[in-house]
Amino acid sequence: MSNVLHPAPSAVVQAAARGELPAWTVASPGRREHMARVAALLSEWAEALDLSLADRARWVAVGWLHDALRDAPPEELRERVPLDFRHLPGPTLHGPAAAERLEGSADPEMLQAIRYHTIGHSSFGELGKALYLADFLEPGRDFDVDWRASLTERMPDDLNSVLLEVLGARLQHLVEVRKPIRPETAAFWSAAVKHG
Numbered sequence: 687m688s689n690v691l692h693p694a695p696s697a698v699v700q701a702a703a704r705g706e707l708p709a710w711t712v713a714s715p716g717r718r719e720h721m722a723r724v725a726a727l728l729s730e731w732a733e734a735l736d737l738s739l740a741d742r743a744r745w746v747a748v749g750w751l752h753d754a755l756r757d758a759p760p761e762e763l764r765e766r767v768p769l770d771f772r773h774l775p776g777p778t779l780h781g782p783a784a785a786e787r788l789e790g791s792a793d794p795e796m797l798q799a800i801r802y803h804t805i806g807h808s809s810f811g812e813l814g815k816a817l818y819l820a821d822f823l824e825p826g827r828d829f830d831v832d833w834r835a836s837l838t839e840r841m842p843d844d845l846n847s848v849l850l851e852v853l854g855a856r857l858q859h860l861v862e863v864r865k866p867i868r869p870e871t872a873a874f875w876s877a878a879v880k881h882g
Contacts, residue, residue, distance in 0.1 A: 692740070692744065692793045692795070693793060695740070695743060695744065695747070695808040695863070696790075696791040696792065698788065699743070699744065699747045699792055702747035702748075702751050702808075703743035703744070703746045703747040705722065705725065705750060706794045707721075707750060707754060708751075708754060708782070710754070710787060711754045711756075712756070712758035713753060713754060713757050714757050715758055717753055719756075719826065720753065720824060721753050722749075722750070723826050724749040724752065724753075724821055724824050725746045725749030725750045726749070727743060727749070727820040727823065727841075728745040728746055728749040728816055728817065729746045729749070731745070731816055731841055732816075734842050734843070735842050744796055744813070747792070747796070748799050748800060748813060749817065749820060751788065751792070751796075752799070752803045753784075754787070755780040755787065756781070758775070760776030762810050762850070763780060763782075764776075764777040766783045767779060767782040767783050767786055767803065777804070778805060780804075781801050781802060781803050781804050781805075782801050783809055784796075784800050784801075785797045788800065795811060795814070796813065798810065799814040799817045800817070802814065803821055804821075805871045805874075806818055806853065806870060806871040806874030806875075807870050807874055808870070808874050808876065808877035810874065810877075812845070815845060815849055816845065817843065818849070819837075819845070819848060819849060819852060822834070823841070823852070837851060837852065846878065847880060849878050853871075853874065853875050853878055854875075854879055856871075857871070857875060866880070
């Protein structure tokens with residue numbers, strides 16, 4: 687847990703902490719249900735970690751905002767992200783696009799967590815790691831239900847070990863289906879092993 691002081695939350699972050707999404711959100715009803723489940727997990731974990739009320743609100747807001755543009759067409763998102771992200775596969779563009787849209791409304795740690803929530807990043811602090819895990823572990827997903835439930839039971843006290851298990855499984859899946867591993871993801875793995 688960090689004692690970093692963050693600026694006062696913007697109206698957008700305050701609204702998201704209440705489950706109210708920005709007008710520019712492009713998310714189906716099913717996606718919004720997923721976002722609610724992610725936000726609920728993050729709220730539970732933030733409370734278990736005894737974070738301040740302000741940090742709990744930040745965690746919940748990130749849960750709501752991470753997929754705010756998930757259902758927007760990738761072609762449109764590609765035009766809205768910085769050049770460094772335009773090469774990303776379509777399904778991963780919504781994180782950088784949402785972070786870009788939230789620039790000036792969310793603090794740097796929140797933006798980084800949202801920007802890289804699909805692929806991970808070695809610079810993640812507790813919030814980024816928690817979002818990465820909550821997005822994967824939320825109970826509405828229908829794969830490996832028992833395994834994911836057992837991992838969720840260990841959160842947030844065993845965050846680093848759970849992170850290594852989830853990252854390991856996701857990397858193994860990428861290898862099995864012969865998909866490239868993003869450099870950010872490889873660096874995330876290395877950082878997790880180092881701190882795990």
